[in-house]
């Protein structure tokens with residue numbers, strides 16, 4: 182069972198909805214059809230990060246969501262596209278360094294998750310899987326003798342000191 | 350003696366590797382030597398002492414992976430192989446994002462494989478400032494031994510990708526010194542996945558070199574075990590207690606000698622929380638970081654930076670001034686994350702991903718930070734010195750000049766709000782521009798020096814061989830030992846010091862291991 186933290190963190194429903202509403206602001210328009218996948222991927226990344234960061238992100242998103250109320254009379258999650266853009270910009274160039282840092286952090290996390298999606302990787306021509314397969318096979322085919330020699334070297338006796346250990 | 354084959358061909362986990370799935374209750378284990386951490390330092394000590402005939406147990410917090418586990422899933426690899434998903438931060442202005450491996454093999458599993466001996470001028474400084482007389486001469490044989498073991502070699506020419514050729518082209522055009530990187534690899538074929546676990550088995554990280562060797566000579570490696578505390582009897586270390594990740598179980602190892610190799614952030618924290626105090630009061634101090642900034646250059650022609658060997662060259666023209674440059678291929682997600690752009694603009698920028706080249710530098714820093722314990726966890730504090738910031742900015746300007754000489758059309762800077770560069774003149778003008786450091790993106794993967802060695806017990810944490818001053822049967826073998834930053838990639842220095850430490854243990858076995 183690997184990636185323990187991955188399994189313990191899940192977005193709250195509220196976090197998921199706010200993040201979902203930010204996809205149109207942060208990701209390129211062509212990512213719209215995969216918004217749910219992007220948000221789901223963010224849960225994995227957040228889940229692997231330090232607990233304190235997880236808490237900060239949760240608190241920050243709640244503040245972000247509610248912070249739209251005084252200005253728009255509704256939460257950030259319910260803003261129109263134009264309002265959502267203007268509201269995010271107000272954080273991006275924010276009142277305090279905390280606003281700025283939070284907007285930047287969400288941008289970073291979401292951009293990462295956006296370009297981890299197969300659709301987006303394909304769109305920019307990034308296809309590491311076949312490339313890895315190709316060069317791995319080439320290495321074993323072309324350099325088999327050297328590969329075997331190195332493997333043998335790794336295990337071959339080569340004592341650091343000639344004598345037997347004194348203590349044994 | 351336990352047989353262990355190379356990780357690449359392992360159908361199953363080698364015997365000798367014990368993971369959380371094998372542990373179903375509290376365990377007590379006896380050994381001659383307990384090694385805490387299995388990275389560059391720990392794996393080396395474990396292999397050397399196991400081969401010398403000692404019963405070695407390694408406790409490693411991270412999990413055990415094999416070459417076949419390293420896939421094209423970038424962020425999946427980061428979550429599995431990096432501590433805290435790579436989101437660890439040294440506090441200061443600017444904060445510095447640092448990254449550490451957390452797996453059997455430690456940071457060597459995710460490192461770039463650059464393998465360099467400690468520069469002569471640094472060893473001379475260590476002799477003079479830390480009283481480490483004769484260390485330069487002494488280390489020669491150990492460097493050679495490490496290089497043999499991890500196969501330090503120049504790159505195969507055909508594995509070098511376009512980004513690195515461009516770096517060389519730019520340096521050659523300016524007449525700057527650029528050298529081929531020596532790397533611990535055996536026919537690296539340029540998959541450019543070093544930072545996510547080498548999927549071909551070419552990189553001779555500790556995972557496929559010292560770890561199989563340690564197992565072959567009988568060492569036992571407990572993965573998924575986080576050491577909470579080193580046990581002691583007065584000043585004598587007697588073992589350690591760890592918890593098995595995700596379970597309530599404990600593993601207790603009783604040993605004649607404890608070797609701490611948890612890396613420069615965790616080693617001082619673990620010593621402190623185990624109640625060890627050193628006479629110098631320097632434990633956790635002296636943190637060097639080789640701060641690092643990167644630029645993204647966009648070319649008219651395709652670069653396809655994800656194909657080709659990782660960092661095939663290094664620009665050494667400014668090494669005397671503490672700066673070394675290299676090209677680093679990165680997946681689109683990592684680049685997208687580094688840009689302030691978003692929405693349609695991000696899409697437009699990323700549509701040129703295939704034409705992008707990422708290049709960066711390490712800076713030999715002049716100021717040190719500190720690791721403190723906050724709520725029982727290590728927290729790094731590091732304030733970038735003004736002169737180092739000036740050096741980094743100069744480095745960005747010079748590196749940008751090189752990239753324009755190689756044909757770059759646009760360069761994106763790591764300084765928040767700074768305008769993109771479009772010419773070598775822009776690059777030179779950058780030196781006069783106002784770029785407040787609080788908006789800089791500074792990262793590092795080289796943390797060093799938090800338990801520095803030295804002859805003077807009132808100034809250093811360990812002696813010249815890594816034995817902790819004022820403690821008994823407790824040694825350190827990792828990056829914490831460095832008295833100063835070294836200005837080049839540190840792995841080989843760590844391994845050579847660990848080999849030297851192991852030789853000291855064997856030579857003094859009657860005292861240390863009886």
Ligand SMILES: Cc1cc2nc3c(=O)[nH]c(=O)nc-3n(C[C@H](O)[C@H](O)[C@H](O)COP(=O)(O)OP(=O)(O)OC[C@H]3O[C@@H](n4cnc5c(N)ncnc54)[C@H](O)[C@@H]3O)c2cc1C
Pocket residue numbers: 385386387388389390391408409410411448449450451452453454455456457459460461462463464465544574575576577591610611612613615619794795796826827828829837838839840841843
């Ligand atoms: C992305 C990246 C790229 C790099 N590239 C290069 C390069 O090209 N060349 C180079 O020379 N150097 C490079 N480095 C640096 C180099 O890998 C490290 O300096 C080196 O591995 C440090 O060795 P170490 O033994 O001090 O610690 P590590 O190798 O980090 O090993 C420490 C181990 O201790 C374990 N540990 C920590 N605390 C505990 C605990 N409480 N209980 C049990 N286990 C614990 C950790 O999980 C880890 O596995 C790179 C590093 C990174 C992260």
Ligand code: SF4
Pocket residue numbers: 462534537538539540541542543544546547548549550551552657658659
């Ligand atoms: S670039 Fe070479 S060493 Fe790095 S991961 Fe690929 S094959 Fe392995």
